[in-house]
Amino acid sequence: EAGVAQSPRYKIIEKRQSVAFWCNPISGHATLYWYQQILGQGPKLLIQFQNNGVVDDSQLPKDRFSAERLKGVDSTLKIQPAKLEDSAVYLCASSPRTSGRGTDTQYFGPGTRLTVL
Amino acid sequence: GESVGLHLPTLSVQEGDNSIINCAYSNSASDYFIWYKQESGKGPQFIIDIRSNMDKRQGQRVTVLLNKTVKHLSLQIAATQPGDSAVYFCAEKGGSQGNLIFGKGTKLSVKP
Numbered sequence A: 001e002a003g004v005a006q007s008p009r010y011k012i013i014e015k016r017q018s019v020a021f022w023c024n025p026i027s028g029h030a031t032l033y034w035y036q037q038i039l040g041q042g043p044k045l046l047i048q049f050q051n052n053g054v055v056d057d058s059q060l061p062k063d064r065f066s067a068e069r070l071k072g073v074d075s076t077l078k079i080q081p082a083k084l085e086d087s088a089v090y091l092c093a094s095s096p097r098t099s100g101r102g103t104d105t106q107y108f109g110p111g112t113r114l115t116v117l
Numbered sequence B: 001g002e003s004v005g006l007h008l009p010t011l012s013v014q015e016g017d018n019s020i021i022n023c024a025y026s027n028s029a030s031d032y033f034i035w036y037k038q039e040s041g042k043g044p045q046f047i048i049d050i051r052s053n054m055d056k057r058q059g060q061r062v063t064v065l066l067n068k069t070v071k072h073l074s075l076q077i078a079a080t081q082p083g084d085s086a087v088y089f090c091a092e093k094g095g096s097q098g099n100l101i102f103g104k105g106t107k108l109s110v111k112p
Helices: none
Strands: A005-007 A010-013 A019-024 A031-037 A044-050 A053-056 A065-068 A075-079 A088-095 A112-116 B010-014 B019-025 B032-038 B045-051 B056-058 B062-067 B072-077 B086-093 B100-102 B106-111
Touching: A005 A088, A010 A019, A019 A088, A019 A112, A031 A075, A044 A065, A044 A075, A044 B100, A075 A088, B010 B019, B019 B086, B019 B106, B032 B062, B032 B072, B045 B056, B045 B062, B045 B072, B072 B086
Parallel strands: A010 A112, B010 B106
Antiparallel strands: A005 A019, A019 A075, A031 A044, A031 A088, A044 A053, A065 A075, A088 A112, B019 B072, B032 B045, B032 B086, B056 B062, B062 B072, B086 B100, B086 B106
């Protein structure tokens, strides 16, 4: 089966510009996640979708970050305006089951490496 | 607060030796733990998981041990190979929505 697809793989922008990332999860996966991974650290959850609804966006900096999954399949994450500290790898992951406690194997895409100058 | 940490940021082993990567977690309510492997330029790749009602689980060349008394998790890799070189993350499922919380990672380097 095809894995999680993300694009672009790399993006370089100047601060105060806007940028968007795209993710296509594994077919049939109900739950989609966006993570931010700063160099040398583990991924940090930004937002979690179940189908087309937001389950958890408590760690999303909503003044500049937004995300949507309108049809419950692919998703976009936007940053506007970008700051220097947004330089990171943005990972998308999907899992087959609905959110909640219990086992939940997440499958990750290759990520988009963002550099803000 | 909830956190997952690792005892050693780097680990260097000889090819063929066994590797042990350790992880401490702080949320005693976490009920599910996963080890991920991340190679350079790639996303994390699932290795093995364990539920809190178990203390050991084995996969192919990998074993995860869970000690809930001291809130400690370890990943053992048998006969470490050059292809095992990567950063290894432990993650716990214990957020308010049952989300994964990742630790900082341990870089494993395998010397030929």
